[in-house]
Amino acid sequence: GENVGLHLPTLSVQEGDNSIINCAYSNSASDYFIWYKQESGKGPQFIIDIRSNMDKRQGQRVTVLLNKTVKHLSLQIAATQPGDSAVYFCAENMWDDKIIFGKGTRLHILP
């Protein structure tokens, strides 16, 4: 079936450490993936994207890794800061433009 997102509701990380948020997808036909950040009371905010012909993409303090063999997507946040506290979720875009979103992971930063 179609299912995006490992059910890991909350991830707690010490401030300054690196965070790794995971996402699994089941559809090998998906060719484009996005990570979003959603802060309380706000809509989702684009963080970084990656196309299926890539396995890694880096942004400012963030890196997305795509492993098509095991259908796994991860978001790495370097030197996690209090402002990184939010819900993060992935989304996949299938070849027919159908969009599937993961359920999300809440990132909690410990002082």
Added chain:
Amino acid sequence: KAGVTQTPRYLIKTRGQQVTLSCSPISGHRSVSWYQQTPGQGLQFLFEYFSETQRNKGNFPGRFSGRQFSNSRSEMNVSTLELGDSALYLCASSLRPGQGIRETQYFGPGTRLLVL
């Protein structure tokens, strides 16, 4: 440049009623997409409009409908409300049609609908 705005921000309705939500995209953006977000189902795509035409549609019943005006503003309507329609309804705009989500979308803060 002002972001995506949605009105109202909060709404309470009763079962059987209908509701209309409004979205004003970022100036110059011509594509508007609507999403439903619930704790149980997460974020789900409703539909996308571009140039007043629906270009893409998710798996929602016909009670969910939308439209787009010539100024790119969009409305979505839910008729015969059910308890399960309680959700955060998000609108996102982009310059061009999304081809799914390949075009960067900018989300509004959402309208929180509670159906009693």
